[in-house]
Amino acid sequence: MLQLIALFLKQQFKVTFASASQKSENAADLKALGIDEVSIALNASSFDVFVQYLKPTIVVFDRFMTEEQFGWRVTESCPKAIRILDTEDLHFLRKVRHQQLKKGTKFTNEVLLNSKDAKREIAAILRCDLSLIISTYEMDLLKTVFKIDENILYYLPFLFHKIDQNHIKKWKPFKDRNHFVFIGNFFHKPNVDAVITLKKEVWSTIRKMLPKAELHIYGAYLNQQIQQLENKKEGFMIKGFAENSQEVIEKAKVVLAPLRFGAGIKGKLSEAMICGTPSVTTVIGAEGMHKNIPWNGFITNDFEEFSRKAVQLYQDEKYWKNAQKNGVEIINKIYDKEKLSPLFIDRLEEIQGNLEAHRTQNFLGNLLQLQTLQATKYMSKWIEAKNKL
CATH class of the missing domain: 3.40.50.2000 (Glycogen Phosphorylase B;)
Known part of the structure:
Protein backbone atom coordinates (compact mmCIF):
# COMPACT_ATOMS: atom_id res chain seq x y z
CA MET A 1 0.00 0.00 0.00
CA LEU A 2 2.83 2.39 0.78
CA GLN A 3 4.39 1.64 -2.59
CA LEU A 4 1.09 2.41 -4.33
CA ILE A 5 0.76 5.65 -2.38
CA ALA A 6 4.30 6.65 -3.37
CA LEU A 7 3.49 5.87 -6.99
CA PHE A 8 0.35 8.04 -6.92
CA LEU A 9 2.21 10.89 -5.23
CA LYS A 10 4.87 10.76 -7.94
CA GLN A 11 2.07 11.29 -10.49
CA GLN A 12 1.06 14.45 -8.57
CA PHE A 13 -2.17 12.85 -7.32
CA LYS A 14 -3.85 14.24 -4.22
CA VAL A 15 -4.02 11.26 -1.86
CA THR A 16 -6.46 10.83 1.02
CA PHE A 17 -6.10 7.81 3.31
CA ALA A 18 -9.40 6.84 4.94
CA SER A 19 -9.56 4.07 7.52
CA ALA A 20 -12.06 2.62 9.98
CA SER A 21 -9.24 1.08 12.02
CA GLN A 22 -7.59 2.56 15.05
CA LYS A 23 -4.13 3.92 14.30
CA SER A 24 -1.40 1.85 15.95
CA GLU A 25 1.84 3.17 17.37
CA ASN A 26 3.74 1.44 14.54
CA ALA A 27 1.71 3.08 11.78
CA ALA A 28 3.51 4.90 8.97
CA ASP A 29 3.61 8.70 9.22
CA LEU A 30 1.43 9.52 6.24
CA LYS A 31 1.01 13.18 7.17
CA ALA A 32 4.75 13.66 6.66
CA LEU A 33 4.16 12.58 3.04
CA GLY A 34 1.49 15.23 2.58
CA ILE A 35 -1.39 12.75 2.82
CA ASP A 36 -4.69 13.59 4.50
CA GLU A 37 -5.73 10.95 7.02
CA VAL A 38 -9.45 10.57 7.67
CA SER A 39 -11.24 8.35 10.18
CA ILE A 40 -14.37 6.72 8.75
CA ALA A 41 -17.10 4.62 10.38
CA LEU A 42 -18.42 1.23 9.38
CA ASN A 43 -22.08 0.88 8.43
CA ALA A 44 -22.66 4.63 8.50
CA SER A 45 -24.04 7.05 5.91
CA SER A 46 -21.48 9.61 7.12
CA PHE A 47 -19.11 7.92 4.65
CA ASP A 48 -21.46 8.85 1.81
CA VAL A 49 -21.26 12.52 2.80
CA PHE A 50 -17.47 12.29 3.09
CA VAL A 51 -16.90 10.67 -0.30
CA GLN A 52 -19.41 12.93 -2.10
CA TYR A 53 -17.53 15.95 -0.79
CA LEU A 54 -14.13 14.43 -1.66
CA LYS A 55 -15.16 13.48 -5.23
CA PRO A 56 -12.27 11.08 -5.90
CA THR A 57 -11.40 10.02 -9.45
CA ILE A 58 -9.82 6.77 -8.19
CA VAL A 59 -10.71 4.75 -5.09
CA VAL A 60 -8.41 1.94 -3.93
CA PHE A 61 -9.90 -0.63 -1.54
CA ASP A 62 -7.37 -2.30 0.73
CA ARG A 63 -8.48 -5.96 0.51
CA PHE A 64 -11.89 -7.36 -0.32
CA MET A 65 -13.45 -6.78 3.13
CA THR A 66 -13.07 -3.04 2.59
CA GLU A 67 -14.73 -3.28 -0.82
CA GLU A 68 -17.63 -5.21 0.71
CA GLN A 69 -18.16 -2.50 3.28
CA PHE A 70 -17.64 0.62 1.20
CA GLY A 71 -17.72 -0.42 -2.48
CA TRP A 72 -21.47 0.00 -2.99
CA ARG A 73 -21.34 3.39 -1.28
CA VAL A 74 -18.60 4.57 -3.65
CA THR A 75 -20.59 3.23 -6.61
CA GLU A 76 -23.67 5.23 -5.58
CA SER A 77 -21.91 8.42 -4.47
CA CYS A 78 -19.09 8.59 -7.06
CA PRO A 79 -20.18 6.50 -10.05
CA LYS A 80 -17.42 7.83 -12.30
CA ALA A 81 -14.58 7.01 -9.89
CA ILE A 82 -12.39 4.06 -10.94
CA ARG A 83 -12.73 1.35 -8.30
CA ILE A 84 -9.52 -0.60 -7.69
CA LEU A 85 -9.20 -3.59 -5.39
CA ASP A 86 -5.73 -4.07 -3.91
CA THR A 87 -5.98 -7.75 -3.02
CA GLU A 88 -2.58 -7.75 -1.22
CA ASP A 89 -2.87 -11.51 -1.66
CA LEU A 90 -5.81 -13.85 -2.19
CA HIS A 91 -7.12 -14.28 1.34
CA PHE A 92 -9.35 -17.22 0.46
CA LEU A 93 -6.31 -19.10 -0.87
CA ARG A 94 -4.42 -18.66 2.39
CA LYS A 95 -7.49 -19.52 4.48
CA VAL A 96 -8.41 -22.68 2.54
CA ARG A 97 -4.80 -23.88 2.67
CA HIS A 98 -4.79 -23.37 6.42
CA GLN A 99 -8.07 -25.27 6.84
CA GLN A 100 -6.81 -28.19 4.74
CA LEU A 101 -3.54 -28.29 6.67
CA LYS A 102 -5.39 -28.47 9.99
CA LYS A 103 -7.65 -31.23 8.65
CA GLY A 104 -4.70 -33.11 7.17
CA THR A 105 -6.50 -33.27 3.82
CA LYS A 106 -5.25 -32.56 0.33
CA PHE A 107 -5.50 -29.06 -1.11
CA THR A 108 -7.34 -29.07 -4.45
CA ASN A 109 -8.91 -26.57 -6.84
CA GLU A 110 -12.29 -28.19 -6.11
CA VAL A 111 -11.97 -27.20 -2.46
CA LEU A 112 -11.21 -23.63 -3.53
CA LEU A 113 -14.23 -23.51 -5.85
CA ASN A 114 -16.51 -24.59 -2.98
CA SER A 115 -15.10 -22.07 -0.51
CA LYS A 116 -17.49 -19.39 0.77
CA ASP A 117 -14.50 -17.09 1.31
CA ALA A 118 -13.50 -17.56 -2.32
CA LYS A 119 -16.99 -16.58 -3.45
CA ARG A 120 -16.88 -13.41 -1.35
CA GLU A 121 -13.46 -12.36 -2.61
CA ILE A 122 -14.16 -13.25 -6.25
CA ALA A 123 -17.39 -11.22 -6.04
CA ALA A 124 -15.39 -8.19 -4.87
CA ILE A 125 -12.95 -8.67 -7.76
CA LEU A 126 -15.84 -8.80 -10.23
CA ARG A 127 -17.47 -5.66 -8.81
CA CYS A 128 -14.31 -3.57 -9.24
CA ASP A 129 -12.97 -1.98 -12.41
CA LEU A 130 -9.50 -3.42 -11.76
CA SER A 131 -7.98 -5.76 -9.18
CA LEU A 132 -4.27 -5.72 -8.39
CA ILE A 133 -2.80 -9.21 -8.19
CA ILE A 134 0.61 -9.48 -6.58
CA SER A 135 1.60 -13.03 -7.54
CA THR A 136 1.99 -14.76 -10.91
CA TYR A 137 0.56 -17.92 -9.30
CA GLU A 138 -2.56 -16.08 -8.16
CA MET A 139 -2.95 -14.38 -11.53
CA ASP A 140 -2.93 -17.78 -13.22
CA LEU A 141 -5.30 -19.25 -10.61
CA LEU A 142 -7.90 -16.50 -11.18
CA LYS A 143 -7.77 -16.86 -14.95
CA THR A 144 -7.70 -20.65 -15.25
CA VAL A 145 -9.62 -21.97 -12.23
CA PHE A 146 -12.08 -19.11 -11.64
CA LYS A 147 -12.29 -18.00 -15.29
CA ILE A 148 -11.91 -14.29 -14.43
CA ASP A 149 -11.58 -11.98 -17.42
CA GLU A 150 -7.98 -10.76 -17.63
CA ASN A 151 -9.33 -7.32 -18.57
CA ILE A 152 -10.26 -6.63 -14.92
CA LEU A 153 -7.04 -8.10 -13.46
CA TYR A 154 -3.63 -6.45 -13.29
CA TYR A 155 -0.41 -8.15 -12.21
CA LEU A 156 1.45 -5.71 -10.00
CA PRO A 157 4.08 -7.18 -7.65
CA PHE A 158 6.20 -5.25 -5.16
CA LEU A 159 7.90 -2.20 -6.65
CA PHE A 160 11.62 -2.04 -5.87
CA HIS A 161 14.58 -0.04 -7.12
CA LYS A 162 17.12 -2.12 -9.00
CA ILE A 163 20.04 -3.47 -6.99
CA ASP A 164 23.16 -1.89 -8.48
CA TYR A 335 10.27 -6.14 -9.36
CA ASP A 336 11.81 -3.22 -11.28
CA LYS A 337 9.94 -0.14 -10.07
CA GLU A 338 11.02 2.04 -13.00
CA LYS A 339 9.68 -0.48 -15.51
CA LEU A 340 6.46 -1.51 -13.74
CA SER A 341 5.20 1.88 -12.54
CA PRO A 342 4.58 3.65 -15.88
CA LEU A 343 2.87 0.54 -17.30
CA PHE A 344 0.41 0.58 -14.41
CA ILE A 345 -0.30 4.30 -14.81
CA ASP A 346 -0.86 3.75 -18.53
CA ARG A 347 -3.43 1.05 -17.71
CA LEU A 348 -5.28 3.39 -15.35
CA GLU A 349 -5.37 6.13 -17.96
CA GLU A 350 -6.65 3.66 -20.53
CA ILE A 351 -9.52 2.62 -18.25
CA GLN A 352 -10.25 6.21 -17.27
CA GLY A 353 -10.56 7.23 -20.92
CA ASN A 354 -12.87 4.33 -21.72
CA LEU A 355 -14.63 3.65 -18.42
CA GLU A 356 -18.17 3.08 -19.66
CA ALA A 357 -17.10 0.56 -22.30
CA HIS A 358 -14.77 -1.14 -19.79
CA ARG A 359 -17.65 -1.62 -17.38
CA THR A 360 -20.07 -2.76 -20.08
CA GLN A 361 -17.69 -5.59 -20.98
CA ASN A 362 -17.66 -6.75 -17.35
CA PHE A 363 -21.09 -8.40 -17.47
CA LEU A 364 -20.68 -10.44 -14.27
CA GLY A 365 -19.57 -7.32 -12.41
CA ASN A 366 -22.66 -5.48 -13.62
CA LEU A 367 -24.80 -8.42 -12.54
CA LEU A 368 -23.42 -8.22 -9.00
CA GLN A 369 -24.28 -4.52 -8.84
CA LEU A 370 -28.00 -5.32 -9.20
CA GLN A 371 -29.92 -4.38 -6.05
CA THR A 372 -31.40 -7.87 -5.73
CA LEU A 373 -27.88 -9.27 -5.23
CA GLN A 374 -26.47 -6.56 -2.95
CA ALA A 375 -26.77 -8.39 0.36
CA THR A 376 -23.78 -6.51 1.85
CA LYS A 377 -25.42 -3.16 1.07
CA TYR A 378 -28.70 -3.97 2.80
CA MET A 379 -26.99 -5.66 5.73
CA SER A 380 -24.98 -2.47 6.23
CA LYS A 381 -28.14 -0.34 6.06
CA TRP A 382 -29.86 -2.64 8.58
CA ILE A 383 -26.91 -2.39 10.99
CA GLU A 384 -26.88 1.40 10.65
CA ALA A 385 -30.62 1.61 11.38
CA LYS A 386 -30.28 -0.75 14.35
CA ASN A 387 -27.42 1.33 15.79
CA LYS A 388 -29.68 4.39 15.82
CA LEU A 389 -32.26 2.70 18.07
Whole structure:
Protein backbone atom coordinates (compact mmCIF):
# COMPACT_ATOMS: atom_id res chain seq x y z
CA MET A 1 0.00 0.00 0.00
CA LEU A 2 2.83 2.39 0.78
CA GLN A 3 4.39 1.64 -2.59
CA LEU A 4 1.09 2.41 -4.33
CA ILE A 5 0.76 5.65 -2.38
CA ALA A 6 4.30 6.65 -3.37
CA LEU A 7 3.49 5.87 -6.99
CA PHE A 8 0.35 8.04 -6.92
CA LEU A 9 2.21 10.89 -5.23
CA LYS A 10 4.87 10.76 -7.94
CA GLN A 11 2.07 11.29 -10.49
CA GLN A 12 1.06 14.45 -8.57
CA PHE A 13 -2.17 12.85 -7.32
CA LYS A 14 -3.85 14.24 -4.22
CA VAL A 15 -4.02 11.26 -1.86
CA THR A 16 -6.46 10.83 1.02
CA PHE A 17 -6.10 7.81 3.31
CA ALA A 18 -9.40 6.84 4.94
CA SER A 19 -9.56 4.07 7.52
CA ALA A 20 -12.06 2.62 9.98
CA SER A 21 -9.24 1.08 12.02
CA GLN A 22 -7.59 2.56 15.05
CA LYS A 23 -4.13 3.92 14.30
CA SER A 24 -1.40 1.85 15.95
CA GLU A 25 1.84 3.17 17.37
CA ASN A 26 3.74 1.44 14.54
CA ALA A 27 1.71 3.08 11.78
CA ALA A 28 3.51 4.90 8.97
CA ASP A 29 3.61 8.70 9.22
CA LEU A 30 1.43 9.52 6.24
CA LYS A 31 1.01 13.18 7.17
CA ALA A 32 4.75 13.66 6.66
CA LEU A 33 4.16 12.58 3.04
CA GLY A 34 1.49 15.23 2.58
CA ILE A 35 -1.39 12.75 2.82
CA ASP A 36 -4.69 13.59 4.50
CA GLU A 37 -5.73 10.95 7.02
CA VAL A 38 -9.45 10.57 7.67
CA SER A 39 -11.24 8.35 10.18
CA ILE A 40 -14.37 6.72 8.75
CA ALA A 41 -17.10 4.62 10.38
CA LEU A 42 -18.42 1.23 9.38
CA ASN A 43 -22.08 0.88 8.43
CA ALA A 44 -22.66 4.63 8.50
CA SER A 45 -24.04 7.05 5.91
CA SER A 46 -21.48 9.61 7.12
CA PHE A 47 -19.11 7.92 4.65
CA ASP A 48 -21.46 8.85 1.81
CA VAL A 49 -21.26 12.52 2.80
CA PHE A 50 -17.47 12.29 3.09
CA VAL A 51 -16.90 10.67 -0.30
CA GLN A 52 -19.41 12.93 -2.10
CA TYR A 53 -17.53 15.95 -0.79
CA LEU A 54 -14.13 14.43 -1.66
CA LYS A 55 -15.16 13.48 -5.23
CA PRO A 56 -12.27 11.08 -5.90
CA THR A 57 -11.40 10.02 -9.45
CA ILE A 58 -9.82 6.77 -8.19
CA VAL A 59 -10.71 4.75 -5.09
CA VAL A 60 -8.41 1.94 -3.93
CA PHE A 61 -9.90 -0.63 -1.54
CA ASP A 62 -7.37 -2.30 0.73
CA ARG A 63 -8.48 -5.96 0.51
CA PHE A 64 -11.89 -7.36 -0.32
CA MET A 65 -13.45 -6.78 3.13
CA THR A 66 -13.07 -3.04 2.59
CA GLU A 67 -14.73 -3.28 -0.82
CA GLU A 68 -17.63 -5.21 0.71
CA GLN A 69 -18.16 -2.50 3.28
CA PHE A 70 -17.64 0.62 1.20
CA GLY A 71 -17.72 -0.42 -2.48
CA TRP A 72 -21.47 0.00 -2.99
CA ARG A 73 -21.34 3.39 -1.28
CA VAL A 74 -18.60 4.57 -3.65
CA THR A 75 -20.59 3.23 -6.61
CA GLU A 76 -23.67 5.23 -5.58
CA SER A 77 -21.91 8.42 -4.47
CA CYS A 78 -19.09 8.59 -7.06
CA PRO A 79 -20.18 6.50 -10.05
CA LYS A 80 -17.42 7.83 -12.30
CA ALA A 81 -14.58 7.01 -9.89
CA ILE A 82 -12.39 4.06 -10.94
CA ARG A 83 -12.73 1.35 -8.30
CA ILE A 84 -9.52 -0.60 -7.69
CA LEU A 85 -9.20 -3.59 -5.39
CA ASP A 86 -5.73 -4.07 -3.91
CA THR A 87 -5.98 -7.75 -3.02
CA GLU A 88 -2.58 -7.75 -1.22
CA ASP A 89 -2.87 -11.51 -1.66
CA LEU A 90 -5.81 -13.85 -2.19
CA HIS A 91 -7.12 -14.28 1.34
CA PHE A 92 -9.35 -17.22 0.46
CA LEU A 93 -6.31 -19.10 -0.87
CA ARG A 94 -4.42 -18.66 2.39
CA LYS A 95 -7.49 -19.52 4.48
CA VAL A 96 -8.41 -22.68 2.54
CA ARG A 97 -4.80 -23.88 2.67
CA HIS A 98 -4.79 -23.37 6.42
CA GLN A 99 -8.07 -25.27 6.84
CA GLN A 100 -6.81 -28.19 4.74
CA LEU A 101 -3.54 -28.29 6.67
CA LYS A 102 -5.39 -28.47 9.99
CA LYS A 103 -7.65 -31.23 8.65
CA GLY A 104 -4.70 -33.11 7.17
CA THR A 105 -6.50 -33.27 3.82
CA LYS A 106 -5.25 -32.56 0.33
CA PHE A 107 -5.50 -29.06 -1.11
CA THR A 108 -7.34 -29.07 -4.45
CA ASN A 109 -8.91 -26.57 -6.84
CA GLU A 110 -12.29 -28.19 -6.11
CA VAL A 111 -11.97 -27.20 -2.46
CA LEU A 112 -11.21 -23.63 -3.53
CA LEU A 113 -14.23 -23.51 -5.85
CA ASN A 114 -16.51 -24.59 -2.98
CA SER A 115 -15.10 -22.07 -0.51
CA LYS A 116 -17.49 -19.39 0.77
CA ASP A 117 -14.50 -17.09 1.31
CA ALA A 118 -13.50 -17.56 -2.32
CA LYS A 119 -16.99 -16.58 -3.45
CA ARG A 120 -16.88 -13.41 -1.35
CA GLU A 121 -13.46 -12.36 -2.61
CA ILE A 122 -14.16 -13.25 -6.25
CA ALA A 123 -17.39 -11.22 -6.04
CA ALA A 124 -15.39 -8.19 -4.87
CA ILE A 125 -12.95 -8.67 -7.76
CA LEU A 126 -15.84 -8.80 -10.23
CA ARG A 127 -17.47 -5.66 -8.81
CA CYS A 128 -14.31 -3.57 -9.24
CA ASP A 129 -12.97 -1.98 -12.41
CA LEU A 130 -9.50 -3.42 -11.76
CA SER A 131 -7.98 -5.76 -9.18
CA LEU A 132 -4.27 -5.72 -8.39
CA ILE A 133 -2.80 -9.21 -8.19
CA ILE A 134 0.61 -9.48 -6.58
CA SER A 135 1.60 -13.03 -7.54
CA THR A 136 1.99 -14.76 -10.91
CA TYR A 137 0.56 -17.92 -9.30
CA GLU A 138 -2.56 -16.08 -8.16
CA MET A 139 -2.95 -14.38 -11.53
CA ASP A 140 -2.93 -17.78 -13.22
CA LEU A 141 -5.30 -19.25 -10.61
CA LEU A 142 -7.90 -16.50 -11.18
CA LYS A 143 -7.77 -16.86 -14.95
CA THR A 144 -7.70 -20.65 -15.25
CA VAL A 145 -9.62 -21.97 -12.23
CA PHE A 146 -12.08 -19.11 -11.64
CA LYS A 147 -12.29 -18.00 -15.29
CA ILE A 148 -11.91 -14.29 -14.43
CA ASP A 149 -11.58 -11.98 -17.42
CA GLU A 150 -7.98 -10.76 -17.63
CA ASN A 151 -9.33 -7.32 -18.57
CA ILE A 152 -10.26 -6.63 -14.92
CA LEU A 153 -7.04 -8.10 -13.46
CA TYR A 154 -3.63 -6.45 -13.29
CA TYR A 155 -0.41 -8.15 -12.21
CA LEU A 156 1.45 -5.71 -10.00
CA PRO A 157 4.08 -7.18 -7.65
CA PHE A 158 6.20 -5.25 -5.16
CA LEU A 159 7.90 -2.20 -6.65
CA PHE A 160 11.62 -2.04 -5.87
CA HIS A 161 14.58 -0.04 -7.12
CA LYS A 162 17.12 -2.12 -9.00
CA ILE A 163 20.04 -3.47 -6.99
CA ASP A 164 23.16 -1.89 -8.48
CA GLN A 165 26.85 -2.38 -7.70
CA ASN A 166 26.91 0.53 -5.26
CA HIS A 167 24.14 -1.16 -3.31
CA ILE A 168 25.95 -4.51 -3.36
CA LYS A 169 29.20 -2.94 -2.10
CA LYS A 170 27.38 -1.82 1.07
CA TRP A 171 26.30 -5.35 1.98
CA LYS A 172 28.11 -7.10 4.79
CA PRO A 173 30.34 -9.86 3.40
CA PHE A 174 29.87 -13.54 4.21
CA LYS A 175 32.57 -13.57 6.91
CA ASP A 176 30.96 -10.67 8.83
CA ARG A 177 27.51 -12.19 9.02
CA ASN A 178 26.22 -14.41 11.79
CA HIS A 179 23.19 -16.47 12.71
CA PHE A 180 19.85 -17.31 11.12
CA VAL A 181 16.80 -15.04 11.19
CA PHE A 182 13.05 -15.23 10.79
CA ILE A 183 10.92 -12.08 10.63
CA GLY A 184 7.18 -11.48 10.31
CA ASN A 185 4.27 -10.06 12.31
CA PHE A 186 2.40 -12.51 14.51
CA PHE A 187 -1.11 -11.35 13.71
CA HIS A 188 -0.44 -13.33 10.54
CA LYS A 189 -1.14 -17.03 11.20
CA PRO A 190 1.34 -18.41 8.63
CA ASN A 191 4.13 -16.70 10.58
CA VAL A 192 3.04 -18.23 13.88
CA ASP A 193 2.94 -21.67 12.26
CA ALA A 194 6.34 -21.13 10.61
CA VAL A 195 8.05 -20.33 13.93
CA ILE A 196 6.48 -23.37 15.58
CA THR A 197 7.70 -25.44 12.61
CA LEU A 198 11.20 -24.04 13.04
CA LYS A 199 11.15 -25.09 16.68
CA LYS A 200 9.70 -28.58 16.15
CA GLU A 201 11.01 -29.65 12.75
CA VAL A 202 14.10 -27.65 11.80
CA TRP A 203 16.19 -26.04 14.50
CA SER A 204 17.39 -29.11 16.44
CA THR A 205 18.89 -30.58 13.24
CA ILE A 206 20.65 -27.31 12.37
CA ARG A 207 21.89 -26.86 15.93
CA LYS A 208 23.47 -30.33 15.97
CA MET A 209 25.53 -29.43 12.92
CA LEU A 210 26.17 -25.82 13.99
CA PRO A 211 26.28 -25.84 17.82
CA LYS A 212 27.25 -22.14 18.07
CA ALA A 213 24.65 -20.81 15.62
CA GLU A 214 21.59 -18.91 16.81
CA LEU A 215 18.14 -18.35 15.33
CA HIS A 216 16.72 -14.86 15.94
CA ILE A 217 12.94 -14.51 15.70
CA TYR A 218 11.67 -10.97 15.04
CA GLY A 219 8.13 -9.70 14.59
CA ALA A 220 5.48 -7.29 15.80
CA TYR A 221 2.48 -8.37 17.92
CA LEU A 222 4.45 -11.02 19.76
CA ASN A 223 2.13 -13.41 21.61
CA GLN A 224 2.67 -15.73 24.55
CA GLN A 225 2.65 -18.83 22.34
CA ILE A 226 5.74 -17.53 20.50
CA GLN A 227 7.46 -16.11 23.59
CA GLN A 228 7.29 -19.51 25.30
CA LEU A 229 9.34 -21.07 22.51
CA GLU A 230 12.49 -19.18 23.50
CA ASN A 231 15.39 -21.35 24.63
CA LYS A 232 18.65 -19.43 24.97
CA LYS A 233 20.67 -22.60 25.67
CA GLU A 234 19.57 -23.94 22.29
CA GLY A 235 20.13 -20.59 20.58
CA PHE A 236 16.41 -20.15 19.81
CA MET A 237 16.03 -16.43 20.53
CA ILE A 238 12.74 -14.51 20.52
CA LYS A 239 13.61 -10.87 19.79
CA GLY A 240 10.20 -9.30 19.13
CA PHE A 241 9.55 -6.10 17.19
CA ALA A 242 12.40 -4.87 14.97
CA GLU A 243 12.71 -1.11 14.56
CA ASN A 244 14.49 -1.63 11.24
CA SER A 245 13.81 -4.94 9.52
CA GLN A 246 16.47 -4.47 6.83
CA GLU A 247 19.14 -3.82 9.44
CA VAL A 248 18.24 -7.13 11.11
CA ILE A 249 18.26 -9.11 7.86
CA GLU A 250 21.51 -7.53 6.61
CA LYS A 251 23.39 -8.81 9.68
CA ALA A 252 22.12 -12.38 9.33
CA LYS A 253 23.74 -15.04 7.18
CA VAL A 254 20.55 -16.91 6.18
CA VAL A 255 16.79 -16.25 6.37
CA LEU A 256 14.63 -19.26 7.27
CA ALA A 257 10.96 -19.32 6.24
CA PRO A 258 9.30 -22.78 6.49
CA LEU A 259 5.84 -21.54 5.46
CA ARG A 260 3.32 -24.39 5.33
CA PHE A 261 0.42 -22.24 4.14
CA GLY A 262 -0.10 -18.71 2.89
CA ALA A 263 -0.66 -16.71 -0.28
CA GLY A 264 0.75 -13.79 -2.25
CA ILE A 265 4.44 -12.96 -2.32
CA LYS A 266 6.40 -12.84 0.89
CA GLY A 267 7.86 -9.56 2.08
CA LYS A 268 10.41 -11.29 4.31
CA LEU A 269 11.83 -13.17 1.30
CA SER A 270 11.93 -10.22 -1.11
CA GLU A 271 13.51 -8.14 1.65
CA ALA A 272 16.12 -10.87 2.13
CA MET A 273 17.08 -10.50 -1.55
CA ILE A 274 17.32 -6.72 -1.20
CA CYS A 275 19.64 -7.21 1.76
CA GLY A 276 21.80 -9.79 -0.03
CA THR A 277 20.77 -12.51 2.40
CA PRO A 278 20.06 -15.99 0.97
CA SER A 279 17.02 -17.88 2.22
CA VAL A 280 15.59 -21.36 2.60
CA THR A 281 11.84 -21.67 2.21
CA THR A 282 9.02 -23.94 1.04
CA VAL A 283 7.21 -24.20 -2.27
CA ILE A 284 4.43 -21.98 -0.90
CA GLY A 285 7.02 -19.54 0.44
CA ALA A 286 8.59 -18.99 -2.98
CA GLU A 287 5.33 -19.33 -4.91
CA GLY A 288 4.78 -16.71 -7.60
CA MET A 289 7.94 -14.83 -6.66
CA HIS A 290 10.75 -15.81 -9.00
CA LYS A 291 9.29 -17.05 -12.33
CA ASN A 292 12.02 -19.20 -13.97
CA ILE A 293 14.97 -17.58 -12.20
CA PRO A 294 16.81 -19.85 -9.70
CA TRP A 295 15.94 -19.08 -6.06
CA ASN A 296 18.32 -17.12 -3.85
CA GLY A 297 18.95 -20.16 -1.71
CA PHE A 298 16.83 -23.31 -1.63
CA ILE A 299 13.19 -24.43 -1.84
CA THR A 300 11.92 -27.64 -0.25
CA ASN A 301 8.95 -28.98 1.71
CA ASP A 302 11.11 -31.71 3.29
CA PHE A 303 12.28 -30.27 6.61
CA GLU A 304 15.27 -32.60 6.92
CA GLU A 305 16.48 -31.33 3.56
CA PHE A 306 15.48 -27.80 4.62
CA SER A 307 17.84 -28.06 7.61
CA ARG A 308 20.74 -29.51 5.58
CA LYS A 309 20.47 -26.81 2.91
CA ALA A 310 20.33 -24.12 5.59
CA VAL A 311 23.59 -25.44 7.03
CA GLN A 312 25.18 -25.64 3.57
CA LEU A 313 24.30 -22.00 2.88
CA TYR A 314 25.66 -21.05 6.30
CA GLN A 315 29.00 -22.79 5.78
CA ASP A 316 29.71 -22.69 2.03
CA GLU A 317 30.70 -19.18 0.93
CA LYS A 318 30.68 -20.03 -2.78
CA TYR A 319 27.19 -21.53 -2.58
CA TRP A 320 26.05 -18.54 -0.47
CA LYS A 321 27.39 -15.95 -2.94
CA ASN A 322 25.77 -17.72 -5.88
CA ALA A 323 22.43 -17.68 -4.04
CA GLN A 324 22.92 -13.98 -3.34
CA LYS A 325 23.44 -13.30 -7.09
CA ASN A 326 20.20 -15.12 -7.87
CA GLY A 327 18.38 -12.79 -5.49
CA VAL A 328 19.77 -9.75 -7.29
CA GLU A 329 18.57 -11.13 -10.63
CA ILE A 330 15.07 -11.83 -9.25
CA ILE A 331 14.66 -8.30 -7.88
CA ASN A 332 16.06 -6.59 -10.98
CA LYS A 333 14.09 -8.59 -13.53
CA ILE A 334 10.73 -9.04 -11.79
CA TYR A 335 10.27 -6.14 -9.36
CA ASP A 336 11.81 -3.22 -11.28
CA LYS A 337 9.94 -0.14 -10.07
CA GLU A 338 11.02 2.04 -13.00
CA LYS A 339 9.68 -0.48 -15.51
CA LEU A 340 6.46 -1.51 -13.74
CA SER A 341 5.20 1.88 -12.54
CA PRO A 342 4.58 3.65 -15.88
CA LEU A 343 2.87 0.54 -17.30
CA PHE A 344 0.41 0.58 -14.41
CA ILE A 345 -0.30 4.30 -14.81
CA ASP A 346 -0.86 3.75 -18.53
CA ARG A 347 -3.43 1.05 -17.71
CA LEU A 348 -5.28 3.39 -15.35
CA GLU A 349 -5.37 6.13 -17.96
CA GLU A 350 -6.65 3.66 -20.53
CA ILE A 351 -9.52 2.62 -18.25
CA GLN A 352 -10.25 6.21 -17.27
CA GLY A 353 -10.56 7.23 -20.92
CA ASN A 354 -12.87 4.33 -21.72
CA LEU A 355 -14.63 3.65 -18.42
CA GLU A 356 -18.17 3.08 -19.66
CA ALA A 357 -17.10 0.56 -22.30
CA HIS A 358 -14.77 -1.14 -19.79
CA ARG A 359 -17.65 -1.62 -17.38
CA THR A 360 -20.07 -2.76 -20.08
CA GLN A 361 -17.69 -5.59 -20.98
CA ASN A 362 -17.66 -6.75 -17.35
CA PHE A 363 -21.09 -8.40 -17.47
CA LEU A 364 -20.68 -10.44 -14.27
CA GLY A 365 -19.57 -7.32 -12.41
CA ASN A 366 -22.66 -5.48 -13.62
CA LEU A 367 -24.80 -8.42 -12.54
CA LEU A 368 -23.42 -8.22 -9.00
CA GLN A 369 -24.28 -4.52 -8.84
CA LEU A 370 -28.00 -5.32 -9.20
CA GLN A 371 -29.92 -4.38 -6.05
CA THR A 372 -31.40 -7.87 -5.73
CA LEU A 373 -27.88 -9.27 -5.23
CA GLN A 374 -26.47 -6.56 -2.95
CA ALA A 375 -26.77 -8.39 0.36
CA THR A 376 -23.78 -6.51 1.85
CA LYS A 377 -25.42 -3.16 1.07
CA TYR A 378 -28.70 -3.97 2.80
CA MET A 379 -26.99 -5.66 5.73
CA SER A 380 -24.98 -2.47 6.23
CA LYS A 381 -28.14 -0.34 6.06
CA TRP A 382 -29.86 -2.64 8.58
CA ILE A 383 -26.91 -2.39 10.99
CA GLU A 384 -26.88 1.40 10.65
CA ALA A 385 -30.62 1.61 11.38
CA LYS A 386 -30.28 -0.75 14.35
CA ASN A 387 -27.42 1.33 15.79
CA LYS A 388 -29.68 4.39 15.82
CA LEU A 389 -32.26 2.70 18.07
